[in-house]
Amino acid sequence: MGFVLSEKGFEKLIRHLSDTYRLYAPVLKPGEGRFTDTDVVRYDFVKDSAEIELSKKSDYSFKEILTPLSETLFYFTEQEMKEADADEQPVLVFLRNCDLHALRRLDQIYLQNGTSQDWFYNRIRRNLSFALIGCAESCEDGFCVSMGANKNVEGYLFSIDQEDGKFLFDVKDFSLLPVFADLGNEAEVTPRFVTENKVQVSIPETVPNSIYQNPIWDEYNTRCIGCGRCNFVCPTCTCYTMQDVFYTENGKVGERRRVAASCMVDGYTNVAGGGQYRKSSAERMRFKVLHKVYDFRRRFGYDMCVGCGRCDMACPEYISFPVCINKLNRAVKEGQIHE
Amino acid sequence: MSKLKNPYIPFSSRILSIIRHTQKEYTFRMEYKGEVIPGQFFEVSVPKYGEAPISVSGIGEGFVDLTIRKVGRVTDEVFEQYEGQSLFLRGPYGNGFDLSLYETGEVIVVAGGTGVSPVRGVISALAETTDAKDKHVIVGFKSPEDMLFREDLKEWSDKLDLILTVDGAPEGYDGKIGLVTRYIPEVPVRDVKNARAIVVGPPPMMRFSVKGLLEKGFEEKNIWVSQERKMCCGLGKCGHCRIGEKYVCLDGPVFNYVESKEMID
Amino acid sequence: MGKDINVKKLKKNAFRYSKVRNETASRVRIPGGVVSARSMGRIAEIAEKYGNGTIFVTNRQGVEIPGIDISNIDAVNRELQLIIDETKVNQDEREKGYPASGTRNIVACPGSRLCPFGCYDTTDLARKMDQAIFPNNLHFKVAFTGCSNDCAKVRMNDFGIIGMTEPQYNKDRCVGCEQCVKYCQKRSVGALKMVNGKIVRDTDLCIGCGVCVTYCPTRAWTRSRERYFRLVLLGRTGKVNPRLAQDFIKWADEQSVFKIVKNAYAYVEEYIDRNAVEGKEHVGYIVDRTGFDEFVNWIMKDVVLPEKAEVARRIYWEGKRYDRSNNLK
Numbered sequence: 001m002g003f004v005l006s007e008k009g010f011e012k013l014i015r016h017l018s019d020t021y022r023l024y025a026p027v028l029k030p031g032e033g034r035f036t037d038t039d040v041v042r043y044d045f046v047k048d049s050a051e052i053e054l055s056k057k058s059d060y061s062f063k064e065i066l067t068p069l070s071e072t073l074f075y076f077t078e079q080e081m082k083e084a085d086a087d088e089q090p091v092l093v094f095l096r097n098c099d100l101h102a103l104r105r106l107d108q109i110y111l112q113n114g115t116s117q118d119w120f121y122n123r124i125r126r127n128l129s130f131a132l133i134g135c136a137e138s139c140e141d142g143f144c145v146s147m148g149a150n151k152n153v154e155g156y157l158f159s160i161d162q163e164d165g166k167f168l169f170d171v172k173d174f175s176l177l178p179v180f181a182d183l184g185n186e187a188e189v190t191p192r193f194v195t196e197n198k199v200q201v202s203i204p205e206t207v208p209n210s211i212y213q214n215p216i217w218d219e220y221n222t223r224c225i226g227c228g229r230c231n232f233v234c235p236t237c238t239c240y241t242m243q244d245v246f247y248t249e250n251g252k253v254g255e256r257r258r259v260a261a262s263c264m265v266d267g268y269t270n271v272a273g274g275g276q277y278r279k280s281s282a283e284r285m286r287f288k289v290l291h292k293v294y295d296f297r298r299r300f301g302y303d304m305c306v307g308c309g310r311c312d313m314a315c316p317e318y319i320s321f322p323v324c325i326n327k328l329n330r331a332v333k334e335g336q337i338h339e
Numbered sequence: 340m341s342k343l344k345n346p347y348i349p350f351s352s353r354i355l356s357i358i359r360h361t362q363k364e365y366t367f368r369m370e371y372k373g374e375v376i377p378g379q380f381f382e383v384s385v386p387k388y389g390e391a392p393i394s395v396s397g398i399g400e401g402f403v404d405l406t407i408r409k410v411g412r413v414t415d416e417v418f419e420q421y422e423g424q425s426l427f428l429r430g431p432y433g434n435g436f437d438l439s440l441y442e443t444g445e446v447i448v449v450a451g452g453t454g455v456s457p458v459r460g461v462i463s464a465l466a467e468t469t470d471a472k473d474k475h476v477i478v479g480f481k482s483p484e485d486m487l488f489r490e491d492l493k494e495w496s497d498k499l500d501l502i503l504t505v506d507g508a509p510e511g512y513d514g515k516i517g518l519v520t521r522y523i524p525e526v527p528v529r530d531v532k533n534a535r536a537i538v539v540g541p542p543p544m545m546r547f548s549v550k551g552l553l554e555k556g557f558e559e560k561n562i563w564v565s566q567e568r569k570m571c572c573g574l575g576k577c578g579h580c581r582i583g584e585k586y587v588c589l590d591g592p593v594f595n596y597v598e599s600k601e602m603i604d
Numbered sequence: 605m606g607k608d609i610n611v612k613k614l615k616k617n618a619f620r621y622s623k624v625r626n627e628t629a630s631r632v633r634i635p636g637g638v639v640s641a642r643s644m645g646r647i648a649e650i651a652e653k654y655g656n657g658t659i660f661v662t663n664r665q666g667v668e669i670p671g672i673d674i675s676n677i678d679a680v681n682r683e684l685q686l687i688i689d690e691t692k693v694n695q696d697e698r699e700k701g702y703p704a705s706g707t708r709n710i711v712a713c714p715g716s717r718l719c720p721f722g723c724y725d726t727t728d729l730a731r732k733m734d735q736a737i738f739p740n741n742l743h744f745k746v747a748f749t750g751c752s753n754d755c756a757k758v759r760m761n762d763f764g765i766i767g768m769t770e771p772q773y774n775k776d777r778c779v780g781c782e783q784c785v786k787y788c789q790k791r792s793v794g795a796l797k798m799v800n801g802k803i804v805r806d807t808d809l810c811i812g813c814g815v816c817v818t819y820c821p822t823r824a825w826t827r828s829r830e831r832y833f834r835l836v837l838l839g840r841t842g843k844v845n846p847r848l849a850q851d852f853i854k855w856a857d858e859q860s861v862f863k864i865v866k867n868a869y870a871y872v873e874e875y876i877d878r879n880a881v882e883g884k885e886h887v888g889y890i891v892d893r894t895g896f897d898e899f900v901n902w903i904m905k906d907v908v909l910p911e912k913a914e915v916a917r918r919i920y921w922e923g924k925r926y927d928r929s930n931n932l933k
Contacts (some may be wrong), residue, residue, distance in 0.1 A: 011371060021541045029823075029826075031826070031829060032823055032826040032827075033718070033823075034817065034818055034820075035716065035720050035722075035818070036716035036722055036723055036724060036727075036750075036769070036814075036827060037716055037727075040823055060822075060823070069776065069777050069778070069779050069822055069824075070775070070776055070777070070778060070779060072781075073345075074348075074386075076386040076387050077347070081348070081349075081427075082349070083345065108352045109575070109576060109578075110576055113575040113576065113586070113589070114574050114575030114586070114588075114589045116346045116574050118574065118576050119345040119347055120347070121576075132408065153519070187389040200821065209603065212603050216926070223717060226519075227783060227819070227821045228781060228821050229821040232821050232822050234777070238576070239577060239578030239579065240571065240572075240576070240577050240578070241571055241577065241579070241779075242389065242390055242572070242577070243389070243780060243801040244384070244385075244386065244387050244388050244389035244390070244413075245387065245800035245801050246387040246388075246800070247800065248591060252386060253387075254385065254386065254392075255387075255388035256389075257801070258389075258560065258571075259778075259779040259780055259801065260779045261577070261779070261820070262472060262781070262821075263578070265783075267425075268569075268579060269568070269569055269579065269604070270411040270569060271567060271568065271569050272391060272408070272413075272414065273410040274410075275410075275567075276541070277568065277569075277602055277604040283604070287604070291576060291581070291834050295581075295583050295584045296584070298583070298584035299379075299585075314821075322499060
């Protein structure tokens with residue numbers, strides 16, 4: 001059911017929701033960008049409607065709530081191992097169409113890959129609900145339409161769109177209907193989504209093993225600096241590394257945590273004793289790209305990449321992921337002709 | 340959910356005994372009751388120092404053997420532990436070897452260095468089969484000093500066809516010298532089309548051994564390998580061990596060569 | 605009719621005394637080195653109309669229009685007016701050109717307007733400083749640079765202002781990738797190390813260059829809201845004792861820096877050698893005479909530094925002493 005709220009109404013709505021939920025939303029952090037006087041939009045907990053960044057796509061994704069960049073799992077004392085406490089309060093996450101599609105990918109790995117669910121992921125995940133931020137127009141770098149991740153018809157409590165100073169909501173959660181009815185007027189509302197992006201990609205259906213030797217990857221050896229931003233901002237990257245530490249000189253108290261890992265950063269494939277399976281940036285780029293548009297699909301039946309374009313926004317070396325996908329597609333096609 | 344156990348919580352396991360093979364390689368016999376098969380691995384940890392994936396090198400009543408090489412922060416700390424103390428374990432993880440595949444017929448096992456650990460249980464089982472004379476084992480170490488499982492080697496050489504070789508040795512060493520691949524052609528196999536092979540060891544050794552076996556006439560589908568990768572979780576979540584669409588911790592570490600030849604890092 | 609020119613006035617009006625008789629060059633002031641394309645066009649027009657058609661780009665980011673006939677000074681001054689207006693340079697009287705030349709053009713690197721490493725808007729501060737201290741006939745060189753790279757070579761100036769940021773660390777966003785450690789080592793002073801999977805910053809060693817912030821892939825490192833400056837003093841070139849400016853204050857604030865430079869003028873007014881050739885004596889040589897403590901007493905008058913600021917009690921300048929020995933053997 002659809003509703004229209006004034007700015008005041010939206011303000012009240014957020015205050016009302018804060019009673020039940022911790023609200024996790026994109027927030028513009030002034031001056032926290034890489035460079036002087038540059039900002040960053042990243043997720044944080046909010047209490048006020050004015051804090052929610054509804055216009056700009058976040059630079060870092062909502063996944064940080066589910067797979068924190070650094071997450072303590074256990075505390076160790078001399079004798080004991082104690083599971084780190086979790087906040088059990090329900091959380092409402094504000095995200096966009098591409099991100100809601102990304103959620104399925106995160107669930108796929110953490111809840112459905114292998115026989116066991118990820119305990120720590122699950123204990124956060126089960127408390128999450130979602131509010132969908134509509135996209136009135138395509139962002140600069142996104143290619144969600146190509147990836148089929150531009151639209152959602154379910155999976156959210158309500159959607160939000162801004163239009164001429166009004167706020168439009170498609171409310172899916174029945175329990176919230178009285179709240180909306182109280183704050184605004186009923187209306188016909190469909191969450192906005194884009195049907196066209198400036199960036200488009202073509203994904204090869206199958207990729208032959210010969211692509212591993214294809215020279216398309218070579219340029220990344222000199223271009224990529226292996227910083228891992230593409231992975232850290234990606235809403236579908238899930239890798240992590242375990243880290244054990246002791247706090248004190250005597251080593252009696254410490255913790256086990258996991259931190260986000262990047263397949264582009266040195267050390268990702270290192271095994272004890274010094275072995276490293278992918279040394280070059282070209283190999284790592286190939287590994288990442290094929291995972292996003294091929295290997296994941298081979299295992300789970302659909303592509304991992306949702307085309308949010310954050311990797312392009314984040315790359316300090318102007319390496320474009322969609323451009324690489326299209327290069328891959330061309331190389332595969334040319335290969336087929338030659339064969 | 341409440342019934343489920345957190346799979347990340349390790350259990351404490353007492354060190355029953357320690358066999359010191361070399362300065363850097365010990366086998367820890369750990370208290371363990373439960374099902375486990377050769378080729379599987381445990382995440383071994385010393386809290387505050389970290390976890391490391393270690394493959395099972397022996398299985399017995401109430402224990403598992405874990406052969407550990409001292410190569411980093413975690414294993415350095417493991418080596419500080421004594422009999423009677425405890426380590427923390429999670430697992431077993433991975434598929435392990437399907438022993439029924441190797442019980443009858445001709446088999447070659449090619450193992451190098453610490454790669455002997457995951458197949459030690461397989462070789463021991465082969466040694467007890469009725470046609471043990473058709474079981475050929477090539478084991479290679481860097482030097483005589485690096486030899487692991489000396490007791491087993493003696494026993495195996497009595498029961499099955501064992502070729503023990505070292506990459507290099509000081510003057511006066513009277514054993515075989517040379518890479519394992521050198522001895523693959525020498526192994527007497529009657530029915531190479533149906534013979535089976537297992538290859539475990541460092542990546543280059545595995546690559547060349549498989550090549551040698553294929554040249555000898557082995558069918559791809561009759562070769563199995565065990566892959567070693569960085570595995571932080573053992574549960575298919577951390578992503579480090581993924582190769583293509585496969586997760587070594589879930590789908591392996593033992594793979595048939597038909598599968599593994601498509602797996603490129 | 606004979607030429608009767610007051611050379612001293614000519615120089616103070618920002619025209620050069622040229623070796624070519626009857627010729628001069630107009631010295632156009634461009635604070636911070638940023639000038640509109642339109643003003644640059646006007647400079648070019650003057651060079652075409654009154655000069656020899658060339659423009660000399662100076663070391664201090666100004667330009668000189670050479671080859672001007674001395675008799676055209678008034679005409680050139682009139683034509684300079686639009687440029688002076690647009691660069692917002694203080695003036696005593698309109699259409700009379702620049703009122704002084706002793707205090708040199710304020711230099712600035714591109715700073716945070718363009719440069720990824722710039723810690724503040726150097727152009728903006730250079731302009732503000734120009735407003736604060738120009739016109740003045742005392743010979744002062746002031747320069748601004750965005751970070752410790754010192755691309756503006758502020759250490760060759762009487763007052764060098766180097767941008768600093770105090771890196772803010774959010775350990776919850778740190779994944780221990782150690783890129784900050786690596787780049788601090790390779791591009792800066794190596795003030796970071798990883799302890800227990802998180803980063804520890806040696807606050808003593810850290811120069812506030814912001815390299816860690818630039819290279820952090822997760823925004824675990826961000827810049828401080830406060831802008832800080834390293835103030836370096838009394839660098840100089842010259843015949844007697846060329847030397848690099850030395851650190852006086854670390855983690856200074858903008859207000860203090862401005863106050864200190866202003867105060868220095870009063871100090872020089874008090875102590876300058878009245879018999880100096882052309883009344884020109886560099887501040888550094890005055891300090892050599894009065895002693896550093898007296899200089900500090902003057903420049904620190906009414907200066908309130910932030911708590912974080914560290915002030916050098918003594919400064920030792922090295923550099924070449926040609927007045928003592930010039931022997932290379």
